[in-house]
Amino acid sequence: MKNRAKKPILKKRKYLKYGFVIMEHEDCVCPRCGDILNAGPDYQPRYCSRCGQRITFTGVQWTEDKQTGFAEGRDFYEPVKN
Ligand SMILES: [Zn+2]
Numbered sequence: 001m002k003n004r005a006k007k008p009i010l011k012k013r014k015y016l017k018y019g020f021v022i023m024e025h026e027d028c029v030c031p032r033c034g035d036i037l038n039a040g041p042d043y044q045p046r047y048c049s050r051c052g053q054r055i056t057f058t059g060v061q062w063t064e065d066k067q068t069g070f071a072e073g074r075d076f077y078e079p080v081k082n
Contacts, residue, residue, distance in 0.1 A: 005056035006031045008039065016071060024066045030055065 008028035017023045028039040032053040037045055044057040 003054055005054040008037055008055055008057065008060065010060070014068070020071045021067060022069045022071055024068050026063050028057075028060070 009031050011027045011029050013025050013027055015023050015025060028037040029035065030037055030048040030051060030053055033048060033051040035048060035050040037048060037055065039045060039055075039057065041062045045055065047054055
């Protein structure tokens, strides 16, 4: 089997910042085992640390974390005032 480098799969994921800001982050995922590669504009691993798949980041466009909104409404309750 040839050890050919494969491009990572980009997966969008949402997370909460400061407890109320909804942020969107793009993860690079190993195309073979699905493990999240800890990759970014400053660091691109050449191999998946889990399965050893060779990874190429050529052509990958890095996107910065993006603010998509605020968590509010049904998820949060106003403090009870006496
Ligand atoms: Zn892998």
